[in-house]
Amino acid sequence: MRILIVDDEPLQRDMLSGFLKKQGYTVHEAANGTEALSQFMRQPIDLVLLDHRMPDMNGDEVLARIKAQSPLARVIMITAYGAVDTAVRVMRLGADDFLEKPIDLEALLAKIRVIEEQLFIADDVARVEETIDTEALPVRMIAASPAMRQVLSLVMRAAPSPWTVLIQGETGTGKELIARLIHLLSPRKEGPFIPLNCAAVPEGLFESELFGHEKGAFTGAANRRRGVVEQAHGGTLLLDEVGELPLAVQAKLLRTLQEKTFSRVGGEQLLPVDVRILAATNRDLKQMVAAGGFREDLYFRLNVIALDIPPLRRRKEEIPELIRFFLHKYQSPAVFDDQALAQLSKYPFPGNIRELEHVLQRTVTLARSTNIGLRDLPPEIRDYRGATSEGDLNDRLAEVERQMLIEALERHNWVQTHAAESLGISERVLRYKMERLGIEKKR
Numbered sequence: 001m002r003i004l005i006v007d008d009e010p011l012q013r014d015m016l017s018g019f020l021k022k023q024g025y026t027v028h029e030a031a032n033g034t035e036a037l038s039q040f041m042r043q044p045i046d047l048v049l050l051d052h053r054m055p056d057m058n059g060d061e062v063l064a065r066i067k068a069q070s071p072l073a074r075v076i077m078i079t080a081y082g083a084v085d086t087a088v089r090v091m092r093l094g095a096d097d098f099l100e101k102p103i104d105l106e107a108l109l110a111k112i113r114v115i116e117e118q119l120f121i122a123d124d125v126a127r128v129e130e131t132i133d134t135e136a137l138p139v140r141m142i143a144a145s146p147a148m149r150q151v152l153s154l155v156m157r158a159a160p161s162p163w164t165v166l167i168q169g170e171t172g173t174g175k176e177l178i179a180r181l182i183h184l185l186s187p188r189k190e191g192p193f194i195p196l197n198c199a200a201v202p203e204g205l206f207e208s209e210l211f212g213h214e215k216g217a218f219t220g221a222a223n224r225r226r227g228v229v230e231q232a233h234g235g236t237l238l239l240d241e242v243g244e245l246p247l248a249v250q251a252k253l254l255r256t257l258q259e260k261t262f263s264r265v266g267g268e269q270l271l272p273v274d275v276r277i278l279a280a281t282n283r284d285l286k287q288m289v290a291a292g293g294f295r296e297d298l299y300f301r302l303n304v305i306a307l308d309i310p311p312l313r314r315r316k317e318e319i320p321e322l323i324r325f326f327l328h329k330y331q332s333p334a335v336f337d338d339q340a341l342a343q344l345s346k347y348p349f350p351g352n353i354r355e356l357e358h359v360l361q362r363t364v365t366l367a368r369s370t371n372i373g374l375r376d377l378p379p380e381i382r383d384y385r386g387a388t389s390e391g392d393l394n395d396r397l398a399e400v401e402r403q404m405l406i407e408a409l410e411r412h413n414w415v416q417t418h419a420a421e422s423l424g425i426s427e428r429v430l431r432y433k434m435e436r437l438g439i440e441k442k443r
């Protein structure tokens with residue numbers, strides 16, 4: 001990891017630099033904010049240890065400028081002893097962590113390790129992207145928010161296992177992308193990845209689509225045909241919109257999952273098959289189970305590991321990064337000004353990342369110049385005035401809850417027992433809420 005130490009006291013810098021070098025890190029140093037920013041332009045930096053008290057520039061400002069230049073750079077802010085206000089404020093401004101003076105080197109190392117672990121995840125993803133690129137598969141992905149990093153870390157752990165994974169999320173949140181990632185990180189990566197969109201299969205054709213058919217199995221079955229289960233042998237089968245599967249087919253699929261065999265429509269023989277199943281849905285399968293539209297036993301079989309992909313409006317901090325990503329993908333020279341970016345961040349994107357991508361394509365194509373401003377945005381976004389519906393209310397409540405939890409955790413140095421107590425909830429409830437709201441544990 002490449003670490004930049006920003007501190008105006010040479011002794012403190014030397015001490016930190018010596019310690020971190022001994023731990024095997026590559027260390028750069030800067031004596032003030034201006035120098036820090038120029039260092040930042042010159043070379044890749046993964047982590048900044050930033051002294052909040054700077055002679056030339058306010059620590060808040062240095063932080064904001066670093067984060068604007070490279071939203072993925074991690075920053076640990078070094079604050080004065082007992083300056084709780086500062087600590088809370090810099091965390092809000094996007095610092096990844098903070099540490100009080102005098103610096104406890106063991107605590108510093110523990111914090112660096114946490115960040116390092118997150119970067120490893122990002123590195124793994126980058127490596128996956130390379131693999132995918134060489135195979136000319138159009139799969140690259142951005143995961144810059146804490147919520148998505150948490151999803152990715154779960155992906156990393158789930159992928160090598162043989163278990164089925166149920167990927168849940170609204171339309172366009174990247175469920176198929178995540179499924180491909182799981183496949184590519186699994187021992188089956190050399191095998192096929194077969195996606196089946198269950199919503200696109202006509203009612204009467206499910207069985208043959210899944211399991212294939214023998215010649216003459218039904219009118220129109222002129223030849224033997226392999227189904228997706230068979231095609232995915234040795235690899236991974238993604239059942240997208242799995243909630244659309246008719247009940248009769250669900251029973252057959254369950255048998256295949258349990259016994260690792262299947263038979264083609266019109267065939268007598270039970271054939272062995274080695275396939276890992278991933279399922280994706282934008283419907284609430286649990287509710288479908290309760291309403292009798294989905295088999296409970298199949299639900300439990302599919303839901304061995306559950307991955308919930310948060311909607312884009314819960315991870316708006318990724319919008320600038322996603323825009324950069326898509327502009328690069330389309331080799332567009334367009335630049336979005338601050339007002340356009342702010343308005344895009346306000347809009348709730350019901351169609352999530354897919355909608356964002358379409359909006360960008362449309363905007364860039366129709367804009368009069370490469371400088372994209374408010375007037376170039378599609379009217380539904382340009383004229384969007386903020387929350388009105390119930391869905392938005394829930395999002396706002398979640399945001400308020402998030403802020404309150406983070407503040408309480410900060411106040412109590414991320415000691416969950418104390419934070420929970422101060423909020424009047426149990427520690428278990430606190431942990432549940434942290435997970436649901438994508439708040440990462442700090443220590």
Ligand SMILES: Nc1ncnc2c1ncn2[C@@H]1O[C@H](COP(=O)(O)OP(=O)(O)OP(=O)(O)O)[C@@H](O)[C@H]1O
Pocket residue numbers: 140141142143169170171172173174175176177178240280282325353354357
């Ligand atoms: N994190 C991401 N980074 C970059 N691109 C993404 C990301 N997430 C999704 N996309 C892109 O957005 C589009 C929609 O993603 P995908 O098809 O995986 O969504 P989905 O949840 O499976 O949608 P649906 O529920 O409608 O099937 C794709 O073009 C995908 O490449």
